[in-house]
Every structure is written in C-alpha cells, then in structure tokens.
Amino acid sequence: MSFIQVKNLWQEYGDQVVLERLNLRVEEGEFCTLVGASGCGKSTFLRMLLGQERPSRGQILLDGAPLPGEPDASRGVVFQRYSVFPHLSVRDNVALGLELPRSPLLGRLFGGAKREARERAAEILAKVGLGHALDKYPAQLSGGMQQRLAIAQALIMKPRVLLLDEPFGALDPGIRKDMHALLLELWRETRLTVFMVTHDLSEGFTLGTRLLVFDKVRHDPQSPNTYGARVTYDIPLNDDRRAARAAVAALPPAVTGGLQSDSLGARA
Numbered sequence: 012m013s014f015i016q017v018k019n020l021w022q023e024y025g026d027q028v029v030l031e032r033l034n035l036r037v038e039e040g041e042f043c044t045l046v047g048a049s050g051c052g053k054s055t056f057l058r059m060l061l062g063q064e065r066p067s068r069g070q071i072l073l074d075g076a077p078l079p080g081e082p083d084a085s086r087g088v089v090f091q092r093y094s095v096f097p098h099l100s101v102r103d104n105v106a107l108g109l110e111l112p113r114s115p116l117l118g119r120l121f122g123g124a125k126r127e128a129r130e131r132a133a134e135i136l137a138k139v140g141l142g143h144a145l146d147k148y149p150a151q152l153s154g155g156m157q158q159r160l161a162i163a164q165a166l167i168m169k170p171r172v173l174l175l176d177e178p179f180g181a182l183d184p185g186i187r188k189d190m191h192a193l194l195l196e197l198w199r200e201t202r203l204t205v206f207m208v209t210h211d212l213s214e215g216f217t218l219g220t221r222l223l224v225f226d227k228v229r230h231d232p233q234s235p236n237t238y239g240a241r242v243t244y245d246i247p248l249n250d251d252r253r254a255a256r257a258a259v260a261a262l263p264p265a266v267t268g269g270l271q272s273d274s275l276g277a278r279a
C-alpha cells in the first residue's frame with residue numbers, strides 16, 4: 012500500500028474542468044516536484060492534498076484512509092509569501108503552532124507549557140538559520156529569512172507531508188540556492204514526503220526524487236475549459252541521473268515553454 016494514493020481525482024469549478032482523472036501513488040519520503048503550464052491546476056492539487064479543498068470526484072488516501080477533510084498537523088504548507096503573522100515576533104510566529112491546538116480559545120499557553128513551546132520554537136528556528144532573530148518581527152526580515160520562518164512554522168507541527176507552493180519563487184538566485192541546501196538538509200533529516208510546485212524546471216530537477224509534469228492530454232480549442240490536466244510525465248530523478256536529464260531535456264516545449272530551465276544542474 013502506498014503512503015499517498017490519488018484515485019481518479021477531478022476538480023471542476025462551475026463548467027471549468029481543472030484536473031481530470033488524476034492517478035498517483037507516492038511512497039513515504041519521496042520528494043515530488045510539480046511543474047506545468049500556468050493555470051493547469053498544480054496549486055489546486057496542493058490545496059486538495061492539504062485538505063483545504065474537496066475534489067469534485069475521486070479521492071486521496073493517506074496510509075490507506077481517506078484524507079482528513081480539513082488541514083491538520085499531518086500536513087504542513089509553505090506558500091510563496093505572506094504566510095507569517097506580521098504582528099508576532101519570529102519566535103511567537105513559530106510557537107503559535109503549538110499553542111493554538113492546545114489552547115484554542117485563548118491561543119496562548121502559560122507557565123511550563125509556554126516555556127516548552129518557546130524552547131521548541133527556538134530549536135527549530137536555529138535549525139533553519141534564524142537562531143539570531145528570535146525577537147525580530149517579520150517586517151525586519153529579508154525575503155529569504157521570511158521563507159525560513161515559514162518553513163519553521165510548518166516544521167514545528169512535525170508534519171508527515173510538506174506542501175510547498177513556489178516557496179522560493181520570489182527570492183534572488185543566490186538566496187534561492189541557500190534555501191535549496193537548507194530544504195534538502197531538512198528533508199534528509201526528517202524523511203518528510205514533499206510536494207513542491209515550481210516554475211523553475213532546473214529547481215525541480217535538482218531537488219526532487221521525482222518530477223511530475225501536469226498538462227492536458229485532451230484539448231478543445233473551441234472550449235478550452237472542457238478538459239482538465241493530469242500528470243502526463245512522471246520522471247524518476249534518483250535512479251539514473253543521466254537518463255533523468257535526457258527525459259527532462261526531451262519534454263515538449265508545450266510543457267516546458269513557460270518554465271525557466273537555465274541548466275539541469277547537479278544536486279546541491
């Protein structure tokens with residue numbers, strides 16, 4: 012039995028079919044990178060994995076059981092930006108994740124429990140390289156530091172699945188490289204199952220163990236919304252890097268046209 016199983020998944024908004032007949036099996040610890048043309052449903056798929064949205068048809072199983080209908084601690088998420096609370100310090104942004112579920116009314120813990128949450132937050136923040144910025148506020152952080160904070164926020168809940176929606180898309184190339192190294196280090200340490208949407212093909216190739224390409228197999232030029240996308244290429248990246256590089260380089264321009272792909276570099 013696979014860790015995650017996607018069975019005949021559809022998502023429709025009104026008369027627009029966004030995803031159709033999506034089938035996928037993912038094992039625990041895989042790092043899936045998701046690429047595809049703009050608007051083909053990658054973020055929609057992540058929202059369904061998160062439990063933020065229900066599919067129109069089909070289902071997603073986690074460990075053989077239907078995915079909980081709402082986001083919970085089993086899945087963490089990092090968006091491209093704006094996912095931190097501006098009025099809370101760096102440390103409180105992360106500790107809040109532990110405080111809210113245990114004190115849903117006040118959103119605050121006291122005494123020993125609070126100390127423990129703050130200590131745990133400081134540990135995770137040190138791990139993502141923000142140990143020196145515990146008392147700063149998000150507005151005082153650079154873009155890269157804000158994304159480190161967002162990753163720490165997701166990790167403190169010890170999720171089994173980490174969902175990343177273009178997490179480094181707004182960062183400068185140098186900072187992005189540092190973030191790649193950090194993400195790989197965290198992934199290797201935790202053996203999380205990762206789904207990461209990216210517009211950068213070389214990023215997807217470098218980081219992932221598996222590249223999932225989303226595209227439509229059916230088109231009606233008169234009615235472009237009639238058919239949805241699904242996974243059209245599923246390229247293993249770990250087994251044979253040379254074969255993987257060739258497979259990615261051979262992807263049709265219709266798929267890779269809008270994607271950046273400076274070089275299919277070596278793994279960080």
Ligand SMILES: Nc1ncnc2c1ncn2[C@@H]1O[C@H](COP(=O)(O)OP(=O)(O)OP(=O)(O)O)[C@@H](O)[C@H]1O
Nearest residue numbers: 024027029047048049050051052053054055056208
């Ligand atoms: N809640 C919603 N209601 C109606 N339409 C929606 C909703 N969410 C997404 N869509 C539509 O679904 C399509 C797919 O959107 P989605 O954001 O999933 O694509 P994407 O592949 O992530 O795009 P991008 O690469 O540009 O981020 C778009 O046409 C979008 O307008």
